[in-house]
Amino acid sequence: MPSTILRRAACLLVVLAVLAALQACSSGDSKTGAAVLNPSTLSSTIPVTRAACTPFGAAPSVVQAALDGALNPSCEPGGEKLERWADSDGTMRDACLFEPAAASTAHPLPLLIYLHPSLVGTDLSLDVTNIRSQLETADLSGDPDRPGFIMLAPYGRVGTRYYPLPDQDYSPGWDNWYRQMLPDGQERRVNGTTYAANVDAAAIDHYLQLVLAQGKVDRRRIYIMGWSNGSAMATLYALNRPQIAAAAVYSSPDPFGAFNDPCVQQPVVGKPKDDTELQLLNPQLPIYHMHNACDIAGLCPNSLQLRDSLASAGATLIDDHIIDASLKDVAQCNALCGTDPLANYAGLDAPGGYAANLPGYAIGTVNHLRWPSSRTVDLFDFLRDHPKP
Incomplete structure (x- = not known):
């Protein structure tokens, strides 16, 4: 009898080991901690109906190499500049890491990925927020014995953006217009053509992998935050990365369509019918979005378009907060500052756009360029x- 029990126990252990191995193969972690995504399960055919577009939106951003090479972050004060890394385009990428003294493998802390706004980079944008000053004290864990957080701040590139002048091709920012978002730089083959991954997303993946490898991060609490173009990229990135627990962003344009975007897309949770739709890989991501009732270039209705397009697709319901000049919640956008759901584009090719929305380009710009410091605690x-389960 004892030998029978031992044999059964041994068999059970073998079965459990096999099941564990199968589970690791079928739903294990990618290098960045996301559920493994098999590209063969995604659509290999996506009809392209617009000549200027790919199945994943606009063509990839064109980098201004000379300017890009001259601009990079110092990570001061208090940050570590991580080793430079060449993306698949050959562009050297940068990121800053800020760690509180308490961070250790025995004392893992939440990780906050911060994406800077365009025009200005990591250094200046963090200088005018109160995010970094709370590195040792903010409660992102819900555990009084684990205050503080680790912050990873990748740096964008100087390249093509579809925004009003002067926020175009000559300052650092993020490409949320080319939306092939498979993780870890995976290519995707559609319509017989191979499409590279979004290199900005791949750079975030790379630096996230480096930080996670240190073993100091509470992997249930990997969060992302951004400002303006950084918010758009944070939203697009996190809606396609299952390892991100939640996003909290300020004053985000709709990453799927704003201003003069040549390839607006509707986010969907299933297979896209054509290039006018984009399938999300993490569609139920919790998102908190704070934006101004009078925002730059009439951006408020565009922010609501993002909320509504995700909701209509059966994706996440954004916790949307419209604020006035005193940073208090209000019920609706200020119509004097714009009513166009794509916002009001203006540039050298459309100078009349400024005159068409003077309040948006004047008052809205002032509002957009100030960080809502008294509301950071809400973010x-x-x-x-909203940790991962």
Whole structure:
């Protein structure tokens, strides 16, 4: 009898080991901690109906190499500049890492990925927020014995953006217009053509992998935050990365369509019918979005378009907060600052856009360029309350 029990126990252990191995193969982690995505399960045919577009939106951003090489972050004060890394285009990428003294493998802390706005980079944008100053004290864990957080701040590139002048091709920013978002730089073959991954997303993946490898991060609490173009990239990135627990962003344009975007797309949770739709890989991501009732270039209705397009697709319901000049919540956008759901584009090719929305380009710009410091706690609270299960 004892030998029978031992044999059964041994068999059970073998079965459990096999099941564990199968589970690791079928739903294990990618290098960045996301559920493994098999490109063969995604659509290999996506009809392209617009000559200027790919199945994943606009063509990849064109980098201004000379300017891009001259601009990079110092990570001061208090940050570590991580080793430079060449993306698949050959562009050297940068990122800053900020760690509180308490961070250790025995004391893992939440990780906050911060994406800077365009025009200005990591250094200046963090200088005018109160995010970094709370590195040791903010409650993103819900555990009084684990205050503080680790912050990873990747740096964008100087390249093509579809925004009003002067926020175009000559300052650092993020490409949220080319939306092939498979993780870890995976290519995707559609319509017989191989499409590279978005290199900005791949750069974030790379630096996230480096930080996770240190073993100091609470992997249930990997969060992302951004400002303006950084918010658009944060939203696009996190909606396609299952390892991201939640996003909290400020004043984000719709990453799927704003201003003069030549390839607006509707986000969907299933297979896209054609290039006018984009399948999301993490569609139920919790998102907190704070934006101004009078925002730059009439951006408020565009922010609501993002909320509504995700909701209509059966994706996440954004926790949307419209704020006035005193940073208090209000019920609706200020129509004097714009009513166009794509916002009001203006540039050298459309100078009349400025005159068409003077309040948006004047008052809205002032509002857009100030960080809502007294409300940072609301962003942090939302993140803390939305860890991964």
